[in-house]
Amino acid sequence: RSGFVAIIGRPNVGKSTLMNHLIGQKIAIMSDKPQTTRNKIHGVYTTEDTQIVFLDTPGIHKPQSKLGNYMMQTAESALKEVEAALFLVDVSEGIGGGDRFIIEQLKKVKTPVFLVMNKIDKVEPEKLLPMITQYNELYEFAEIVPISALNGNNVSTLLEQISRYL
Ligand code: GDP
Numbered sequence: 001r002s003g004f005v006a007i008i009g010r011p012n013v014g015k016s017t018l019m020n021h022l023i024g025q026k027i028a029i030m031s032d033k034p035q036t037t038r039n040k041i042h043g044v045y046t047t048e049d050t051q052i053v054f055l056d057t058p059g060i061h062k063p064q065s066k067l068g069n070y071m072m073q074t075a076e077s078a079l080k081e082v083e084a085a086l087f088l089v090d091v092s093e094g095i096g097g098g099d100r101f102i103i104e105q106l107k108k109v110k111t112p113v114f115l116v117m118n119k120i121d122k123v124e125p126e127k128l129l130p131m132i133t134q135y136n137e138l139y140e141f142a143e144i145v146p147i148s149a150l151n152g153n154n155v156s157t158l159l160e161q162i163s164r165y166l
Protein backbone atom coordinates (compact mmCIF):
# COMPACT_ATOMS: atom_id res chain seq x y z
CA ARG A 1 0.00 0.00 0.00
CA SER A 2 1.12 3.54 -0.68
CA GLY A 3 -0.30 7.01 -0.89
CA PHE A 4 -0.22 10.68 -0.03
CA VAL A 5 -1.53 12.17 3.19
CA ALA A 6 -1.85 15.89 3.97
CA ILE A 7 -1.16 17.18 7.49
CA ILE A 8 -3.25 20.20 8.36
CA GLY A 9 -3.67 22.25 11.52
CA ARG A 10 -3.09 25.65 12.99
CA PRO A 11 0.34 26.53 14.43
CA ASN A 12 1.52 24.68 17.57
CA VAL A 13 -0.97 21.81 17.42
CA GLY A 14 1.93 19.36 17.03
CA LYS A 15 2.36 18.72 13.29
CA SER A 16 6.17 18.77 13.44
CA THR A 17 6.22 16.68 16.63
CA LEU A 18 4.09 14.00 14.97
CA MET A 19 6.40 13.94 11.95
CA ASN A 20 9.49 13.79 14.15
CA HIS A 21 8.04 10.88 16.07
CA LEU A 22 7.46 8.96 12.83
CA ILE A 23 10.85 9.91 11.42
CA GLY A 24 12.56 8.71 14.59
CA GLN A 25 11.38 5.21 13.80
CA LYS A 26 10.63 4.40 10.20
CA ILE A 27 10.97 7.39 7.93
CA ALA A 28 13.38 6.78 5.10
CA ILE A 29 13.50 10.15 3.37
CA MET A 30 13.05 13.67 4.62
CA SER A 31 12.84 16.42 2.07
CA ASP A 32 11.63 19.97 1.66
CA LYS A 33 11.51 19.62 -2.10
CA PRO A 34 8.15 20.63 -3.51
CA GLN A 35 6.00 17.73 -4.69
CA THR A 36 3.91 20.11 -6.73
CA THR A 37 3.71 23.88 -6.48
CA ARG A 38 1.04 23.32 -3.84
CA ASN A 39 2.37 20.62 -1.55
CA LYS A 40 5.61 20.16 0.33
CA ILE A 41 6.91 16.78 1.38
CA HIS A 42 7.31 16.51 5.14
CA GLY A 43 8.49 12.95 5.31
CA VAL A 44 8.02 9.46 4.01
CA TYR A 45 6.99 6.60 6.28
CA THR A 46 8.13 3.26 4.94
CA THR A 47 7.70 -0.31 6.13
CA GLU A 48 7.86 -3.58 4.20
CA ASP A 49 4.30 -3.23 2.93
CA THR A 50 3.42 0.44 3.37
CA GLN A 51 4.65 3.76 2.13
CA ILE A 52 2.98 6.98 3.22
CA VAL A 53 4.16 10.35 1.95
CA PHE A 54 3.17 13.10 4.38
CA LEU A 55 2.61 16.54 2.90
CA ASP A 56 2.34 20.01 4.27
CA THR A 57 -0.53 22.02 2.77
CA PRO A 58 0.37 25.63 3.61
CA GLY A 59 -2.46 27.28 1.70
CA ILE A 60 -5.19 25.92 3.94
CA HIS A 61 -4.44 28.25 6.83
CA LYS A 62 -6.19 31.53 7.37
CA PRO A 63 -4.71 34.05 4.92
CA GLN A 64 -2.60 36.81 6.52
CA SER A 65 -1.88 38.61 3.26
CA LYS A 66 -2.71 38.85 -0.43
CA LEU A 67 -0.18 36.11 -1.06
CA GLY A 68 -2.03 34.05 1.54
CA ASN A 69 -5.24 34.63 -0.37
CA TYR A 70 -3.65 33.29 -3.51
CA MET A 71 -2.28 30.27 -1.63
CA MET A 72 -5.74 29.50 -0.31
CA GLN A 73 -7.14 29.10 -3.80
CA THR A 74 -4.62 26.35 -4.38
CA ALA A 75 -5.34 24.53 -1.10
CA GLU A 76 -8.50 23.03 -2.54
CA SER A 77 -6.64 21.44 -5.44
CA ALA A 78 -3.83 20.34 -3.10
CA LEU A 79 -6.36 18.42 -1.01
CA LYS A 80 -7.64 16.67 -4.11
CA GLU A 81 -4.18 15.19 -4.65
CA VAL A 82 -4.14 13.17 -1.44
CA GLU A 83 -5.75 9.90 -0.31
CA ALA A 84 -6.55 11.36 3.11
CA ALA A 85 -5.99 14.47 5.20
CA LEU A 86 -5.08 14.60 8.89
CA PHE A 87 -6.62 17.57 10.64
CA LEU A 88 -4.60 17.97 13.84
CA VAL A 89 -6.10 19.78 16.80
CA ASP A 90 -4.78 20.53 20.29
CA VAL A 91 -7.23 19.05 22.81
CA SER A 92 -5.83 21.23 25.59
CA GLU A 93 -7.33 24.21 23.75
CA GLY A 94 -10.89 24.83 22.61
CA ILE A 95 -12.00 25.02 18.99
CA GLY A 96 -10.72 28.33 17.65
CA GLY A 97 -11.45 30.52 14.66
CA GLY A 98 -8.43 29.01 12.92
CA ASP A 99 -9.93 25.52 13.28
CA ARG A 100 -13.31 26.63 11.95
CA PHE A 101 -11.63 28.31 8.99
CA ILE A 102 -9.79 25.12 8.08
CA ILE A 103 -12.99 23.05 8.41
CA GLU A 104 -14.70 25.37 5.90
CA GLN A 105 -11.89 24.59 3.42
CA LEU A 106 -12.25 20.86 4.04
CA LYS A 107 -15.93 21.00 3.12
CA LYS A 108 -14.98 21.95 -0.45
CA VAL A 109 -13.44 18.55 -1.23
CA LYS A 110 -14.46 14.90 -0.90
CA THR A 111 -11.10 13.76 0.48
CA PRO A 112 -11.54 11.74 3.71
CA VAL A 113 -10.45 13.81 6.69
CA PHE A 114 -9.25 12.37 10.02
CA LEU A 115 -9.76 14.38 13.16
CA VAL A 116 -6.47 13.77 14.99
CA MET A 117 -6.93 14.91 18.59
CA ASN A 118 -3.39 15.58 19.75
CA LYS A 119 -1.91 16.24 23.23
CA ILE A 120 -4.22 13.82 25.06
CA ASP A 121 -1.50 13.58 27.72
CA LYS A 122 -2.47 17.13 28.76
CA VAL A 123 -6.20 16.62 29.48
CA GLU A 124 -8.49 14.44 31.57
CA PRO A 125 -9.91 11.59 29.41
CA GLU A 126 -13.51 12.66 30.13
CA LYS A 127 -12.84 15.99 28.40
CA LEU A 128 -12.49 14.23 25.04
CA LEU A 129 -16.07 13.09 24.45
CA PRO A 130 -17.72 16.53 24.70
CA MET A 131 -15.02 17.86 22.38
CA ILE A 132 -15.69 15.09 19.84
CA THR A 133 -19.40 15.99 19.94
CA GLN A 134 -18.49 19.63 19.23
CA TYR A 135 -16.30 18.73 16.25
CA ASN A 136 -18.88 16.29 14.87
CA GLU A 137 -21.37 19.15 14.65
CA LEU A 138 -19.00 21.01 12.32
CA TYR A 139 -17.92 18.24 9.96
CA GLU A 140 -18.35 14.54 9.25
CA PHE A 141 -14.85 13.18 9.87
CA ALA A 142 -13.84 9.86 8.30
CA GLU A 143 -12.05 8.80 11.49
CA ILE A 144 -11.39 10.32 14.89
CA VAL A 145 -8.07 9.34 16.49
CA PRO A 146 -6.81 10.68 19.84
CA ILE A 147 -3.00 10.68 20.10
CA SER A 148 -0.05 12.12 21.92
CA ALA A 149 2.55 13.02 19.31
CA LEU A 150 4.98 13.82 22.11
CA ASN A 151 5.07 10.38 23.74
CA GLY A 152 3.80 8.44 20.71
CA ASN A 153 0.64 7.24 22.42
CA ASN A 154 -1.77 5.75 19.82
CA VAL A 155 0.35 6.84 16.85
CA SER A 156 0.55 3.23 15.64
CA THR A 157 -3.28 3.10 15.62
CA LEU A 158 -3.28 6.27 13.54
CA LEU A 159 -0.94 4.64 11.01
CA GLU A 160 -3.12 1.53 10.84
CA GLN A 161 -6.21 3.65 10.20
CA ILE A 162 -4.41 5.64 7.48
CA SER A 163 -3.33 2.49 5.65
CA ARG A 164 -6.99 1.49 5.30
CA TYR A 165 -7.45 4.53 3.03
CA LEU A 166 -4.44 3.89 0.75
P1 GDP B 1 3.34 22.62 14.83
O1 GDP B 1 3.43 24.13 14.80
O2 GDP B 1 1.94 22.18 14.52
O3 GDP B 1 4.36 21.96 13.97
O4 GDP B 1 3.58 22.20 16.37
P2 GDP B 1 4.89 21.58 17.04
O5 GDP B 1 5.07 20.17 16.63
O6 GDP B 1 6.01 22.52 16.81
O7 GDP B 1 4.47 21.57 18.59
C1 GDP B 1 4.18 22.75 19.30
C2 GDP B 1 4.42 22.51 20.80
O8 GDP B 1 3.51 21.53 21.28
C3 GDP B 1 5.82 21.99 21.11
O9 GDP B 1 6.25 22.58 22.29
C4 GDP B 1 5.60 20.49 21.30
O10 GDP B 1 6.55 19.89 22.17
C5 GDP B 1 4.21 20.46 21.91
N1 GDP B 1 3.51 19.20 21.64
C6 GDP B 1 3.31 18.60 20.45
N2 GDP B 1 2.64 17.44 20.59
C7 GDP B 1 2.39 17.30 21.91
C8 GDP B 1 1.73 16.30 22.70
O11 GDP B 1 1.21 15.28 22.23
N3 GDP B 1 1.67 16.51 24.05
C9 GDP B 1 2.22 17.63 24.64
N4 GDP B 1 2.11 17.75 25.96
N5 GDP B 1 2.85 18.58 23.93
C10 GDP B 1 2.94 18.43 22.58
Ligand code: MG
Pocket residue numbers: 015016017
Ligand atom coordinates in the same frame (compact mmCIF):
# COMPACT_ATOMS: atom_id res chain seq x y z
MG1 MG C 1 5.74 22.83 12.60
